[in-house]
Amino acid sequence: MSVPMLDLAPQNAAVKDQILQGLSGIIDRSSFVLGENVKGLEADLAQYAGARYAVGMSSGTDALLVALMALGVKHGDEVILPTFTFFATAGVVARLGATPVFVDLDPRTFNMTGALVEAAITPRTKAIIPVHLFGQLAEMPAIMAVADKHGIPVLEDACQSLGAKGWGRSAGEFGQMTACSFYPTKNLGAFGDAGLTLIRDDEALAARVRRMRVHGMEPVYVHHEIGMNGRIDEFQALVLRAKLPMLEGWHEGRRRHAQWYIERLKAITPDELAFPLEVVPDGRHIYNQFTVRVKGGRREALMAHLKSLGIGCAVYYPICLHEQPCFQYLGIKKGQLAESEKASQEVLSLPVFPEMTPAMLEEVAKALLGFFGK
Ligand SMILES: Cc1ncc(COP(=O)(O)O)c(C=O)c1O
CATH class of the missing domain: 3.40.640.10 (Type I PLP-dependent aspartate aminotransferase-like (Major domain))
Incomplete structure (x- = not known):
């Protein structure tokens, strides 16, 4: 599927x-x-x-x-x-x-x-x-x-x-x-x-x-x-x-899917894949994107694996703004905003839209577990 x-x-x-x-x-x-x-x-x-x-x-x-x-x-x-x-x-x-x-950014959020x-x-x-x-x-x-x-x-x-x-x-x-x-x-x-x-x-x-x-x-x-x-x-x-009137229900659907992924993918370790945790006190993450970090330089390989199985994913964002051609005039050097540069190399967003069925979620989970040999 x-x-x-x-x-x-x-x-x-x-x-x-x-x-x-x-x-x-x-x-x-x-x-x-x-x-x-x-x-x-x-x-x-x-x-x-x-x-x-x-x-x-x-x-x-x-x-x-x-x-x-x-x-x-x-x-x-x-x-x-x-x-x-x-x-x-x-x-x-x-x-x-x-x-x-x-x-730069807080790597947790x-x-x-x-x-x-x-x-x-x-x-x-x-x-x-x-x-x-x-x-x-x-x-x-x-x-x-x-x-x-x-x-x-x-x-x-x-x-x-x-x-x-x-x-x-x-x-x-x-x-x-x-x-x-x-x-x-x-x-x-x-x-x-x-x-x-x-x-x-x-x-x-x-x-x-x-x-x-x-x-x-x-x-x-x-x-x-x-x-x-x-x-x-x-x-x-x-x-x-x-x-x-449906927006609150959609937020909650996305949150349920995010929690489900985190629970179902527990066998994958943080040095392989890091999940987007909610760290804000009294917070509600509404998961417009469910963005994981793929560790060990394996993002492109994981993307190819997901693509071969017909599973959508996307990189938001592959290039930081200080690295964009149009902002070179600012003269910001590589390494000055290191956490952001690292994030742009690691992030991968996975499907989390509210209408996903349990079978769709399971399909994504199986593909991820398979890639990491779990
Ligand atoms: C963080 C952020 N800022 C600004 C915008 C701009 O919004 P729009 O595409 O509606 O112009 C977007 C939309 O993609 C966004 O994600």
Whole structure:
């Protein structure tokens, strides 16, 4: 039996009729952008994440970009962020002419820590972007303590982690702002690109984000500052609202599968394969990815083995951002961010989507046990 990395067909089938009906209403009203579905989605998601304000955006990338623009990040500023993340986290910083200041990671979580942030602060630091990678929170209380001490705003990148928890709080409840993505592979996925910027409690900041989304315009054709077209459309908002009631169940399904893998694969030792453990206190890892570390330089061999058996897997991310051709101008030398470089050599993400059947899970487990001769 082959097992795909992700199969969206079952969850899409569950909401198809509701979405088709809603789409018919959108067509009848001919209200395609920033209409009642977007308003409803913003209210629902602000409540879900525990933030006071939410602004629907065209993607997670634009959700990050608009937040940095609203904070006034510009040429000559520095923004602290991890090197082991998806490109967008750093791309938005560089697009504004600011300098990405890359930091290393805690090998247990793949995320940056308060201590790593503190060591990277300079008088030019304008913002800090902790990324909650793969579904687990970064060390937010320590990061917030450092940021508050220096009066620097924090933008959480929760593009993979809406619904993740730790220290009794959720992604979106720590930093001044939070960016979310609804790219189809996320735990809550749209039918195309979509995103959201959460604003924890600052009404003026929320108003600025909202205005930046539409070219800095308010009222119509009066432009106070240079913004962007970052609008989310009604159809994506409709899809997300239809799926939202199922999101908690999907998180729990992923968590069950992750626990099952860890239990079933106990015969494989940590010096062969290391599992993504939950280390955040009072935490909830939502396993957008179930990312293991393949030890002993055997990742490519394991990938070939899984591929030969028709089992999906993927490497997020094979190259750190400081190693990317476009960031060579920063002059960061090999070995300076050693834990991140090591992670990029070892990580492998395995199928964990909520609709996986026991037979599919067993198929993946058997393939792994076979590879390690167990
Ligand atoms: C950590 C992280 N940041 C930002 C983004 C950008 O989101 P989008 O693809 O919706 O623009 C993603 C999405 O893949 C992501 O995983």
